[in-house]
Amino acid sequence: MAEELSGILQHVDRIGELELDDVAPTSHVIELENVLRPDEPRSSWPREDVLEQAPDPAEGAFRVPSPRAEG
């Protein structure tokens, strides 16, 4: 896969040849600013429903293996 990725980067590198110094980057195409909603609490999904999907629900939470001990 390293070879494939290098190959792709070689093609992509073409944009390195363009003259782009004074150009502003675009992260988002439509002009929208601070789309907000009223600060009102809304109910969320029942906990049991959400946990039903979990690979390892336990004690009302998502159980995962412990992080590695540091050191």
Place this chain on the structure above:
Amino acid sequence: MSDLLAMSVAEAATRIQAVELSREEYFDAWREAAAGDELNAYLWRAGDRAVESDGSLEGIPIAVKDLFCTEAVQTTAGSRILEGHRPLYTATAVRRLTEAGAEVLGKTNMDEFAMGSSNENSAYGPVLNPWDRTRVPGGSSGGSAAAVAGGLAPCAIGTDTGGSIRQPAALCGIVGLKPTYGAISRYGMIAFASSLDQCGPLTRDVTDAALLLAAMQGKDRCDSTSVGIEGGIEAPNREDLTGLRFGVPNDLTNHIFDAGVRDLFEKTLEKIESLGGAVEEIALPHAEHGISAYYVIAPAEASSNLARYDGVRYGMRGEADGDVVEMYESTRAAGFGDEVKRRIMLGTYALSSGYYDAYYGRAQKVRTKIAEDFSVAFSEVDFVVTPTSPSVAFKLGEKTADPFSMYLNDFFTVPMSLAGIPAISIPAGLAEPGSGGPQLPVGFQIAAPAFGEQKLLDAAYALEQAIGFDAKPGEGADG
């Protein structure tokens, strides 16, 4: 194909609303047709009808790409990592369709997480092109396109990030529309590249595409990037193209690869002129760099969006014998296919410190230039036209060895995605593939300024009527 199945969605909806056709009978006919799927187009099919609402799409069964969350119904995004996953909610686009009376007929196969142009990246097997089962239907909405073209659904919805509705529509000989970014809510549409992803219809004609768009578009409080289309959408209605100017970007079209595609592109330009339209040359100087910019931006956004698949809260969990990091690694190594891994790595690299400016930063600037190129073009012409795909449907396995050769399928479609403007692909005709053999569909792409969908659909309609494409795949989808 029976009369019921041959009817357009617009006609069926009218008849159902007028109580001339029963929704039960119509649904049963399509459910039976879908059951004959030999193209691997469907990952799940509905049993019974579920919808009683009235509306513009009353009784219309719709095939839904498996990237859209559908409450309590499996949603896999074409990936092992979401195998068996059943969402708690339904995507807004799908909800709006069912509120208008439509039924979900089934969930369609797709390239994993919408990454692909051939539907060969699905964890559930490739989809076959109904015109030639040794060839790809295109991607990533391959299942949706094959279903509509193969007589397995009257219409479908898909998603388009770099061409994933338009290109499979072209390769399967149907209509595919990518609306303006922000026209349709992305809530519940599993995210690939959030600044590019858009939902859109795949249909047998332009009128049906307009009907689906009209039902789905609109601002949604659950998607703060949605704005809808002011004034809504009406059925297209235009007899000719008098007074309209169509711009051909030679910077792009000089790169057309298949002789058959070039030939039909030129014939369609002649058709436009015969309808009173003016065809002019325009410049899109930066558009040919669209693929390079896109294959930095889209993987970068994907690397962030796909971080959520970690085996913790939903979906597949890998070996969990070690610590939590080992669990993340084993989950993602086992759950993601090769193309997804490729793009996550590319994206992470492009965003990493030391490389951000060289890759992601530059790609965003290329994006600005492409958007500007289109703005300038639209001050001179009403529409920009190109072939949709550089080639007709290629053989399964033909482009899988070299990822970049696969990426080039998006050459004509990516610039519109980067600029956020709407574009439609309509069938232009049939052409023989470069290597010889039975003829295959070719698509013609028309792009319009942002929120110009009504004018786009009107022009596409007039052209579609004049082209009169009525060929059907020789081999029926049911054998």
